[in-house]
Amino acid sequence: MLIDGNAVEIKNLVKKYPGVEALQGVDINFPAGRITGLIGPNGSGKSTILKSIVGLVKPSRGELLVFGQKLDRRLKEKVAFLPEINHLYKNMKIVQIIDFFQSQFSTFERKRALEILDFMNLKPEMRIKSLSKGMAGRVKLVLTMARNVPLIVMDEPLAGIDPQSRARILEGLINEYDAEKQTIILSTHEVLEAERFFDYVVFLEYGTVKLQGNADDLRSEHGMSIQDLVKEVFI
Numbered sequence: 001m002l003i004d005g006n007a008v009e010i011k012n013l014v015k016k017y018p019g020v021e022a023l024q025g026v027d028i029n030f031p032a033g034r035i036t037g038l039i040g041p042n043g044s045g046k047s048t049i050l051k052s053i054v055g056l057v058k059p060s061r062g063e064l065l066v067f068g069q070k071l072d073r074r075l076k077e078k079v080a081f082l083p084e085i086n087h088l089y090k091n092m093k094i095v096q097i098i099d100f101f102q103s104q105f106s107t108f109e110r111k112r113a114l115e116i117l118d119f120m121n122l123k124p125e126m127r128i129k130s131l132s133k134g135m136a137g138r139v140k141l142v143l144t145m146a147r148n149v150p151l152i153v154m155d156e157p158l159a160g161i162d163p164q165s166r167a168r169i170l171e172g173l174i175n176e177y178d179a180e181k182q183t184i185i186l187s188t189h190e191v192l193e194a195e196r197f198f199d200y201v202v203f204l205e206y207g208t209v210k211l212q213g214n215a216d217d218l219r220s221e222h223g224m225s226i227q228d229l230v231k232e233v234f235i
């Protein structure tokens, strides 16, 4: 049985940075127990929305509720965030970062992290500075998916991962995901590979929502795949 309601509700969200209004009054309800894909060109506001959800960006205006509440410290423990940037300490081994995460988050499951690491074809003794961009991307995925939390937010989780591995990695991620208890919100430019996992889709452009809805409904209403709809929406 899937969980009901919305995991995250955003109403009239505005974010102004000096010289740019990154979000111009955005309304989105992210359904609970579903995977939502946030799609849009560079600079459309995807990261700003994701960072607002996890509390790393303070919106200028509007309302943002996570599981019906304003984000506080207790609620932050229930949210795992995969940032776009590489935030891993270069001199550490992967296993040391895993241990660090375990010390930081009560929701982190070390055994599960090591299992996912193995699935990602990585070894605990590898040092971060010796990893390629794609390998570091895989480590970020391990650290995020090993958190036993109701909300997982990922900013470009497939960035740097080679096209041949993306499908397998996504498949693995979805196997780790428990739709009865968890909600995933992710941004991606890799719509071709990711769209079959999306339950809900939000198209963003210039800090506004161009289109949003259930992936299946959008496909049947428009008679095309989400990948093709991207081309229609962002011409």
Ligand SMILES: Nc1ncnc2c1ncn2[C@@H]1O[C@H](COP(=O)(O)OP(=O)(O)OP(=O)(O)O)[C@@H](O)[C@H]1O
Pocket: 017, 018, 020, 021, 022, 040, 041, 042, 043, 044, 045, 046, 047, 048, 049, 084
């Ligand atoms: N810290 C910041 N200071 C000033 N402007 C910012 C900052 N962060 C983002 N912006 C601006 O806000 C707008 C939205 O940026 P955002 O990173 O949310 O877009 P995005 O859709 O995630 O882009 P990408 O696909 O390139 O990651 C852009 O115009 C960007 O230049």
